[in-house]
Amino acid sequence: MISIHDLPTPALLLDLDVLEANLRRxxxxxxxxxxxxxxHVKTHKCLEVAxxxxxxGVAGITVSTLYEARVFADHGFDDxxxxxxxxxxxxxxxxxLAERVTLRLVVDSPEAVTALxxxxxFRRLRRPLHVWLKVDCGYHRAGVDPESPAALELARRLAGSSSLHFDGILTHSGHAYHGPTRAEVAAAAEQERSVMAGFADRLRQEGIAVPGVSVGSTPAMAVVERLDGVTEARPGNYCFHDFAQVALGTCGVRDCAVTVLASVxxxxxGEDRSVVDAGALALSKDPGPERPxxxxxGEVFADYEAGVLEEEARLVALSQEHGILSAPRPVGSRVRILPNHSCLTAAxxxxxxxxRGEEIVDRWRIWRGR
Ligand SMILES: Cc1ncc(COP(=O)(O)O)c(C=O)c1O
Known part of the structure; x- marks a missing residue:
């Protein structure tokens, strides 16, 4: 048996039992x-997980880059x-790509529709090019304002396009990560649902057919109580979870599948800190939960199997390859770190x-690229 104790560090560990439980749930x-x-496969970028x-029995997958799209298309994912x-x-x-798989794109501007x-x-091809209208449901990153005349105009244009296939309206409740409490996550999730269902109703009243309503973030999906008016969800992080989800109260420490093994x-x-070989290029510089x-x-496990984190020892600063641990530890000892953001860490x-336990049962490639 090869054990995690034999691994060179830094190493990224994926707990198979936790992963499978997260997928099932x-x-x-x-x-x-x-x-x-x-x-959303951007979290894991891994064929074996997908x-x-x-x-x-998933409906298809979501990707964040064309590189991911190509890799997954090359391996039989065709939607x-x-x-x-x-x-x-x-x-x-x-x-x-659209010539060989069903490709669905996201737009929120007339310029993008014109370009597509x-x-x-594409309607003449075996596989038409599908397009979603991206809607801002409160995150304020991208997407049309569903209250605006421009949103209605763009939906009408897509639905009437002679060359594109209108899939419906899509959003991402990234603001659910702002929490800070589970109750606020639930409010963001319900806002996402109600904004999208309301916008779809408005479009239908205007005579625009809306085939799909797509939502999704892991925190919202963890707490949402109903999804009336929604047809699909696109969570990504749920397969791994991380300390940001733990801090929001949307999962427990034992639901986190990805950890970083590092050496002191x-x-x-005489100093009350140590240096480990997990810096920003292992953990990313994601600042994690908003807790000034x-x-x-990055958090450090006191007992991985029990899901117990150290109270005092944690990563407090990162440079490219160095991580500063807020506790004295003997050189040569190892720590297992729960990252703030598993998607960025895996990348x-x-x-x-x-x-499984301490045994390494497989090695799976992470397909990184743009
Ligand atoms: C457009 C879009 N959809 C879905 C997701 C999945 O969100 P999460 O990783 O919280 O599940 C993301 C994540 O950033 C996203 O940007």
Whole structure:
């Protein structure tokens, strides 16, 4: 048996039992809420994880880059939503990809619609180019304002397009991460649902058919009580969770599947801190939960199996390869770190060491790229 104690550090560990439980729970949850599940694979960027999601019966997948789209298309995933505003300089790649898989794009501007229509008449192809209208449900990052005349105008234009296939309206409740409490997450989730259902109703009253209503973030999906008016959800982070979710109260420590194994590489006698080999290029610089009274760049396990974190020892500063641990530890000892943001952490590594207990049972590639 190869054990995690044999691993060179820093290493990214993926707990298979926790992963499988997380996948099962979200599948059951979306089924109970009456919506299709289209997981965002940007969290794991991993074929083996996506295959497990597919085996449990998902509607298709969501990607964040065209590189992800290409990799997953090359491995048999043939229904992909690229949930990112269209990048004009990548349209030749879009066109090629849309010839071999069902590709769904997201737009929130008339310029993007014009650019897509300029690609030619996809309706004549075996697979039309599908387009979602991106809506701002309160996160204020991207998307049309659903109250605005421009939103109505754009929906009408998409629904009437002779070359594009209108899939409906799509949003992402990223503001659910602002919490700070579970009650506020629940309010953001209900806002997402009601804004989207209300906008879909308004479009239908205007005579515009809205086939789909797509929502989704992991915190919102963890707490939402109903999804009437919604057809699909696109959570990503739920497969791994992380300390940000723990701090929001949307999962427990034992629901976190991804950890970073690091070694203590420096400690000066008498000092109350040590240096580990997990810096920003292992953990990312995501500042995690908004808790000014206890800032953290990564939590340290006191007991992994029991799901207990250290009270005092945590990562308090990161440079490129160095992590500053707020506790004295012997050089050569190891720590297991719960990252603030598992998506960004996974994106720093080339592979997962897949573990059951302390045994490494597999290694899975992380397909990073743009
Ligand atoms: C457009 C879009 N949809 C879905 C998601 C998934 O959100 P989460 O990782 O919270 O589940 C994201 C994440 O950033 C996103 O940007």
């Amino acid at each position: 979200m599948k059951e949850r979306t089924a109970a809420l009456g919506v299709a599940l289209r997981p 295959e497990r999601q597919r085996a449990s 992909l939503t690229w949930a990112f505003p269209v990048i004009f300089s990548r349209l030749p790649e879009v066109r090629k 229509e300029g690609l030619g008449n 590489v420096s400690h000066r006698p 009274e206890r800032p953290t760049m 720093q590594f080339d592979e997962y060491a897949v573990v």
